[in-house]
Amino acid sequence: MPATSVLVLVGSLRGGSTNRQLAETAVELAPADVTLSIYPALADLPFYDEDIDLEGSAPESADRFRAAVAAADAVLVVTPEHNGTIPAVLKNAIDWASRPYGVAPLTQKPVAVIGSAFGQYGGVWAHDEARKALGIAGARVLDDVTMSVPGSLVRFAETHPRDDAEVVEQLRAVVDGVVSRAAAPAA
Structure with missing residues (x-):
């Protein structure tokens, strides 16, 4: 049985x-x-611009990113909250992965959004905004696969997430949820 691939x-x-x-x-x-x-090069994507997103001559960084999204069985987004919403680099990546319209690599791709933030809600505003943008972009958003860790600066000041039993348990559930949905056909 081939391995499940999650970007x-x-x-x-x-x-x-x-x-x-x-x-x-x-x-x-x-x-x-x-x-x-983990995709290593989100920062290499230029700001999305239809004038440079031309068939056969899109930026190489965008082609590499789209190929990585297309090759994955599912996507896991892990994001903080910047000023109550998603970071620009993530929104830009969603924009690149949502094109070309109708055949974009995000189309019907199972995607879950999780993360941590300093505030008391753990970045839920950003996570909700990311789910909204991903859904509009055509992804199959896994609304029931969630995780928001509040108080990140304090909670992880002296402890790495891998050493936090509660976080590890939640992450295992997230990975299991993403993998199970990657194997399931779109409803």
């Missing part, structure tokens, strides 16, 4: 971000028959 998009560019740590922990927790891989 992980991290909405924070900061190397030591708690959301990157959550993503890395999810990768570590993947079952043997599942491959989770």
Whole structure:
């Protein structure tokens, strides 16, 4: 049986971000028959512009990103909250993955959104906004596969997410939920 492939998009560019740590922990927790891989180059995508998104001459970074999304069985988005919404780098990635209209790599792709933020709600506004944008972009949003970790700066000040039993349990459930939905046909 071929492995299930899940592409992980991290909405924070900061190397030591708690959301990157959550993503890395999810990768570590993947079952043997599942491959989770963090996309390493969201920052390389130019701002989406239809004038440069031309068939046969789109930016190479956009072609690589679209190919990675297309090759994955599912996508896991791990994002913080920036000023009450999603980071620009994540919105830009969604825009690139939503084109070309009708045959975009996000079309009917199962996608879950999770993350952590400093505030008391753990970034739920950003997570809701990401789900909204992904749904409009054509993804099959997994509204029931969620995880929002509040108080990230305090909670993870001296503890890595992989060492937090509650977080590990929640991440396992997220990975299991994404994998099970990746194998299920769209309803």
